[in-house]
Amino acid sequence: MEKLKKKIRSFSFWNWVIASIIFRLILIYFPKNLNLCSRPEVSTPLTSFRRLAEGYWLKQSSMSPYAGSMYHGSPLLLSLLGPLTVKRIEGQPNHLLYSLVSVIADVVSAMLIRATGQNLQVAYFGTLKSLDLVKQIELSGLVPLAAFGWVIATHLSLYPAILIIPVHLSFVLAICDLLLGYGPDAPPRKLFLQRHQQKGLSSQSKLPPGFSWGSIIHFAFWALLWSVYVLVLCGISLKQFGGLWEMFKSTYGFILTVEDLSPNVGVLWYFFAEVFEFFRNFFLIVFHVNILFMILPLAIRLHHRPCYLAFVYVAICSMLKSYPSVGDSALYLALSLPSDMQFSLFLFCGYVGVSLLSPVMHNLWIWRGTGNANFYFATAMVYACLQIVLVVEGVSAMLNHDRKLRSLILDKPRDAKS
């Protein structure tokens, strides 16, 4: 029976995978009608495919790819994906190859996220079932990989820079993991202490120091190495076109100064279109410091759950970043959703409603001309509110969960005694 159920589960999982791939392929085959590559919800100035093609073309004709303020991505992407923008297959939609590559990349990342989730779940059940179970996950080999991932993500879109904290925390915890058996996402360490004390285990000596410099230095070394490597590569590819400074100015500078005010699902474009030029710098600082301000309190509160912390950071970033798209929310929604969240139906309906309403409002504003910018901005605001509710409720659900765990763990022995 158990086996059958498992089979059904994996079967339905692969079903969903196939269904989603087919869905993506259908989307690829109707590029003209859906106009997905010009929809503001999907393509931002940073991720737009057409801009990439433009950048590639500029570079091919030996001009700076950043000329004309069209392309704002990494020069490495140009060499990697650029050739795909010009290759065509006769009789097929344009950019078929590129779309297929992106579909493959998405499927792979989805698989990786799933694998991470399964790891987490195993670890989670492990910690819950018997707190003494030692699950050895050899993570030390992953440090260079993690450093590479972090460097590349930061290089490509800047915001993942703040994910360094959860990464570090997870390493710190991973070290503990070797000794005590925490999962990467575990209830607070104090709990274990209390549990151990109640069990009468004198495990004080076994407890590791909470902070190990070794892993951090290890990580920092690799991060430095990788970033130097990436920068050198960029420098080589941009040698004739103004060098690295040009790249920084038109990628990070473009992200931080919110130059492109074309509408998107975020709220910044409207705000900076309305704000007086005089205050612009002030508000730029305010909005970006907003993200930085949230890092520390959250890190302190959720330091025992680095993966969850990462989810919260990604959600906050995708709310406050300068050129958000629905892809960002897809990422954090895939990362983690607490199981006992309130408002789940409300949030679900909200997401569905906003994702349907936003193209309609855009159509009303741009094509029909009966609406105006406020119509579209209204949906962007609703979307932002939904994300706020999601983050707040998610964090509070997680904290409640921890509280409940604590009360269960602390109460159980007493019940057993009485």
Next chain:
Amino acid sequence: MAETKEKSHSDEKPKPRVRPIVRLGIFLVSHSFLVSVVCFTSGVLALFLLPVLAKNTYISENALMPGSASPMLSNHHVSDGNRLVKDLTNSNLKSSETGIESHKIIAKYMLDVGAEVSFHKFHPQMNQFHPLHFFSSPDSGKIQENCSCSSYGINTVGIIRAPRGDGKEAIVLVTPYNALTSSFGEVLSLGIAYSVFSLLTQVTWLAKDIIWLVVDSQFGEYAAVSAWLREYQTPKFSSHSTLNAEMCPDINYLFEIKVHSMAGSKFSNSFRRAGTMTAALVLKVRDQSEQFDDTVSIYAEASNGQMPNLDLINVVNYLAVHRQGLRVNVEKLWSLLNSGWLKSLGEIFESLATIAKSLNPKFKFGIPATEYVEGIATLASSLYYQALGVPTGPHGAFRDYQVDAITLEISPKFSLDKVWCSDILLRGGRLIEGVIRSVNNLLEKFHQSFFLYLLTSPSKFVSVGVYMIAFALLIAPLPMVAASLYVDANSSKGDSSFLFAITDTDEHGITIRSWRWLNSAKSVFIVHLWGAIVSLLPYFICQIPDCSPTTSFMIWVLLSILSLLILNLVLASPLACVKASQEKEWALVKSVTISSVFIGLGLMSVINFATAEIGALLMVPMCLLARPLKLDVRVGTLRSCCRIICNLVLGHIAFPPAAFFLFKGMLDGFGSANVGDFWMWVESLWAWNSATYLFIGMVQLPCWVLCVSILFHSC
């Protein structure tokens, strides 16, 4: 609103302080029955109050200044127009070539007054069902198909370049004209347009180019106008037109003749353009009339319930009534004019208003009962035509390119003989001249006044802010009832702690309280997916050759049922076992259904308000009342009996074909009803890319299926 449910849910734990807004939410959710009854009735009442709440129209854009200048159209221009009318009626006597001949005559007249003239040859495009065409931009991916040389139309275009303008803006005057079967009305409309045109070549105040488009209406006025607009707005750089000309030598030959005969003038064989269009007027003259006055009828509804800017209608109304002494008319549902209950409702409102006035003389909101009935009839037709999503005239083509346009139909008091001809020419011409002069004053495109409004009479309107209240009241119960159902279904399950469920390794065993709705959401999703499939099916059924509407409809129904069964088998089978385990499952399904209907209606109210309003009137009571019949039968009280009856009646009415036949029966009588009619109606909807079609297929039909499945739920 929907968040209130979970807030109340979290409130089960005794918390010292609850925020006032949360408390309000809990109060509303716990009294959802009363609240929904009150909201729904007040929503319906507000709909009937709209004619009372309507405001008088006013010219919002100051630059328009209608009627500030005295009309310059004199008898001289009228005699010009008369000449054209005479020539055209004479040329009618000639046989087969008249089409070309009369276009030649018009072109010659245009050239005589010094305008640029060109012909636009087009092939009528069959309206086809493009499943993905609803939301794409108008100019994307039109398929050019090769037509035979026999079917083509010729639009004659005359352009006056403005002496004071920079050629970047234009005003369009459209007169439909079928050269083969031209009626006297059409010829007269050409005469009016020509008299205005000949005036406008001489005036000095013109700041915008004038385009006079004589559309060949043998394939329908709309098709011709939209073909011209497509050509105008999306310049083609291919040699498509020349290719066509080569393939059809006879047409080519005729064009050659023209070029020779008009050599040395401003005639050009290529497509001519002026600036961006600020406004367009379509002018028609009706042949016979039953009116007691000279009347101008205004048609404004474009596709998907879009309306032109209210200022355009205001200008026409103002000039027609106050300057030319014409009566202005907008469409009414005539059958409503004689209904007794509306009259008594109007009298009630009137008496209420008089009482209010006696209490405080400042209260002045009453309108006489007859005016009220007329207002309701106009409002109903306004709602009807907007909800249909099919444009009421060739002006609809302009709206697709964001150009404000209306159709003016002049119907003279007497049958048209030569004496009254000049009078109509003079007054109609002066009206058109005044409107053009007003629009000519515009500095920017129309933006001051409303785009979203309903007319209750030519000079009264209900703006979006007012009619949205009625709609909001109608759909306000939905989230509240959804919330209360959700809370009920969740709390009834008992408070077994979810933690113990989690420790169970089998994930399917986990029924985490806050995600239990996922199964219902899945079934609702499946039904909506089915709705999408059903709305795509006609695309394939259309391909079957030689299919009568009735058989097509039957095939459609069969395929729909088949696809529903298949979907249920393929996707919902793992669902079934879960379903059985949940006792209050129907409540969750109903809650999710109501949420989806709420989203659908809210979305539709943005796309096409009228459809959403009519849909809400049908669907909201059905959604709210749906409850398993078994439960009601078991209880057997009077209330549950009423509910059973209501459910059964609504379940029959809200089925889209049934609703259609009921509505059709009310309008034209039940005698002529035919199953194929529904197919024809649906066909016309998708031919015009009406969003109403999508609404019926993807919101109303799934909602009906879900409600029926709730009714027959075995619990």
